[in-house]
Amino acid sequence: MTEHSKITAGHQVRLAVVYLRQSSASQVENNRESTERQYALAGRARELGWPDERVLVIDEDLGLSGSGRVMRAGFARLTSEVALARVGIVLGLEVSRLARNNADWHRLIELAGLTDTLIGDADGIYHPALFNDRLLLGLKGAMSEAELHVLRARLNGGIRNKAARGELRRGLPVGFVWGEDDGEILIHPDEAVVHVIRTIFARFAELGSARRVWLWLRAQGMKFPLSLGGHHELRWSEASYHAVHAVLANPVYAGAYVYGKNRRETVLDETGARRKRVRKLPMEDWQVLIKGHHQGYIDWPTFEANRERVAANTQPRTHAKAQEQAGGAAREGGALLQGIARCGHCGRRLHTHYRGRTATPGYHCAGKVIVEGRGVYCLNVGGVQIDEAVVAAFLEALEPVRLAATLEAAERLENDREAALKQWRLDVERAAFAVNRAERRYRAVDPDNRLVARRLEQEWEEALRALEAAKTELAQREEQRRRVLSATEREKLLALGADLASVWHAPTTTPRDRKELLRTLIEEVTLHVDRDEAAAHLVLRWKGDATSRLTVALPRSRPATVRTDEDMLALLRRLAPHYPDAIIAGVLNRQGRRTAYGHRFDANRVGNLRRHWKIPVCKAKPPAADGDIVTIRQAAAALGVAPSTLHRHINDGLIRGEQITPGAPWRIRLTPELKARFLATPGDGFEPIRDAMDTLGLSRQSLLQRVKRGELDAVHVVRGQRKGLWIKTIDNNPTLFEHTS
Structure with missing residues (x-):
């Protein structure tokens, strides 16, 4: 069968669709010859007998992959037109242009076979309804998918092989640059960049929290460098929490070369559409990890300690992880053992609470024991006496090294001031360099070229203003924060160092500072409360696994x-x-x-x-039976009326109610006689109360009094438009409502 014999008049009255696709934007920009060849398929459609008005070119998918990993609007449009039997032939340069995955390709073949649609490429024209053509199209689709798999495997294999040697060049974090040799990574030559990175690690070693480091940078006004990629210069902006956390969590800063930390996955969302997501892998699943690959800002043990510390600061955690990790970063609040106290009964971490107007701290175990249907804490104790005992043991342990601690605190204060000022001095140097560069560019231009000279002169003036602003800011900060401690300040610190208790209880020492000091020596405190002895037994585990025991007397109730x-x-x-x-x-x-x-x-x-x-x-209680005493609500549900109706009848004295004590809710004895008085339809001779008032010539109150005395019969109709109290005005029988006093 020839190609033209497959084309019928029924095909030519429908559309001829020319489908264009290239896998990436780079191919669209650089491989123009392929694009022109695909557009030329419109001429082939005219040669096959389709007029210009029935030739449709779909080119929305230029720059999109055909692997099925991305949504292709053009291919979806093509599929819908084929499914609606509006297409006579689909033309593509090759099968891989239509789809590189069998799912999309075979779906298109199936629809084309059902709607009598032809498929053509550079090799010929095929009819998917014919077995041989369908078989050939399936083989072409399989080969196209296999080709993509081979290409991807070849590229990924080369990438992984190069990464395994530590020579694959990927984007580096701020603070590093690529060297000339293969895989060579160097510290950034800009001193200001290096200073910011080293300051972040130094602050974290002291503060122990990424958020507190970020707040410290904001308080000092220190800026963070951002890389714009390529050969662009660094852009300095206000530090963000994400930037600080990324520095602390990136192993490149520890001198390690890493590849394959994340894994890309394709999943189906709730609508069935494909979505990409990135899953972070644990360290043991990283594809490449080369320690000591280059010079880092910190060593590997420090990086692992920082990583564990950041993970421990994350709240909340599962119970199993909470038993292994520390209790999180030190926070505000007067409970000094927050995060490091553990229950001596069940081993869980203790939670803190505050009570009373003075917010007195206390500790309780979050694990509840069910006793008689109620959750009961296995430990709940006030924290005043316990905190005082731990503080006394802590100060006693510091007694031999109190002078050394004071001198170290003074040196740290001086280093903090110097670190904050160094960044501003480097900003002045950077601004001075920008002025010199702008001046050189201005003087190098031809004075007669005023179009360029005016712009360069403006940039020079802007650089001069930035330099003056940097100098002014540096002068103000040097005035506010002196570079070194004065003799008076040093004497005051040494005097306070002789009495660490005074420093501990000073108003300027915050609860967070006290918690940080405790954690420098104390790893964990296990608390066991004995209510019979009115005492708390504490086990202090110090850094280095040394332990000590304390017994604290608790106030008796x-x-x-x-x-x-x-x-x-x-x-x-x-x-x-x-x-x-x-x-x-x-x-x-x-x-x-x-x-x-x-x-x-x-x-x-x-x-x-x-x-x-x-x-x-x-x-x-179980459902009420006949003769039981029930509440008004239960009686109303049983009788099919509203509770307010029963309350009204009790007040009118028509039915009998009971109270355990004055003010208690009313109760009614649910008897068969009472149920018989609430009917769906009244008997003969009964009239609504308003009609009975007219018939008997009595007022409502007189009528109800006769019912109470048993002179008239009454029932309560629970359904219909005239539901309510009905009075028997003809042939009075014995009373329906019991006589009540």
Whole structure:
């Protein structure tokens, strides 16, 4: 069968679609010959018999891969046109232009075979409905996908082989540049860049939190260099938390060459569309890790310690990880053992809480034990006496080295001031270089070329203004923060060093500072509370795994001097089996009762009083049977009326209600006689109460009084437009409602 014999008149009345695709934007820009060849397929469609008005060119997918990893709007448009039987032939330069994955390719072949659509490429024209052509198209699609796989495997193999030697050049983090040799990585030659990176690591070693380092940089006004890629100059901007965290978490700063830290995955979202995502891999799954590859800002052990410290600062964590990691970064709040205290009963990390107007700190175990249906903390204790005992042990341990600690603190203060000022001095040097460069460019231009000279003169003036601003800022900061400690400051520090307790309790020492000081020596504190002895037993684990034990006396609870009277307890025992705590509190308040301390009752106070005297709680009861005493709400559900209706009948004296005590909710005995008085339809001789008032010539109150005395019969209709109370005005029978006094 020849190519032209496959084309029929039915094909030519439909569209001839020319599909164009190239895999990348670089190919579209540089490989113009392929693009022209694909556009030329429109001429072939005209040669095959299609007029110009029925030739459609789809070129939306230029620069997109055909592997199926990206959404191709042009291919989706082509598929929909084929499925609607609007296309007679699809022309492409080769099969790989249409699709490089079998899923898309075979879907197109299937649709083309069902809609009698031809497919043509440089080798010929095929009819997917014919077995031989379909087989050949399938083989071409498989070869196209295999070709893509071979190319990708070849490229990736070369990349991985080069990365395994540490010679693959990828983007470097700020602070490094590529050298001339293969795989050579050098420290950035700009001193200002190096100073910022080293300052970040030094601040983290002291502060222990990436967020606190970021806040310190913002407080000092230090800028962070950003790389724009390629040969562009660095751009200095305000430091961000992400930039600080990226410096601390990147192993390149520890002198390691790393490749394959992340893995790209293609997943299906809730709509079935393909989405790409990047999954971070653990260190043991990295493809390449070459330690000591180049000179770093820190060594590898320091990087691992920083990595663990950053991970420990992350909140929240699962219980299993919380048992292995530290308790997070030191935070505000007066609980000094926050993050390092552990429960001596179950081994969990202790949580902190604050109570009272003075926010007194305390510790409790987050693991609850279920006792009689209620969650109970296995440890809950105030932290004042415990913190004081730990602080005393800490200061006692520091006694032999107090003078050395004072001198080190003075040196650290001087280093902090010097580090903050050095960045501003480097900014002045950078601004001076920019002025000199702008001046050289201005003097090198031809004076007669005013179009260029005016622009260069403007840049020179801007550089001069930036230099003056940098000098002014440096002078102000040098005035505010002197470079070295004065003799008076050094004497004050040495005097305070003789009494570390005064430094500890000084108003200028924040709770966060105290926590940081504790963590320099104390690794963990295990707390066990013995209520019988009114004592807390502490085990202090110091850095280096040395331990010491402390016993702290806890204040005993004071004996109760006020007691709830027996009448109140008797009433509570009567109400508790029937009502929850909130309803009991309302009953007691309506009766004007108060607690032993003169407070109004609420659900918590009733619950505490009930638990103290071991009064059982109200439990759910099974559905009410005939003759049981039930609440108004339960009776209303059983009788098919609203609770307000029953309350009205009780107030009118038509039905009998009961109360355990004045102010308590009403209850009704659900008897068969009572159920018989609430009907869906009334009997003969009954009239609505308004009609009965007219028939008997009585007022509503007189009518209800006769019903109460048993002189008239009445029923309550629960359905219909005239539901409500009906009175029997003809042939009175014995009363329906019991007589009540």
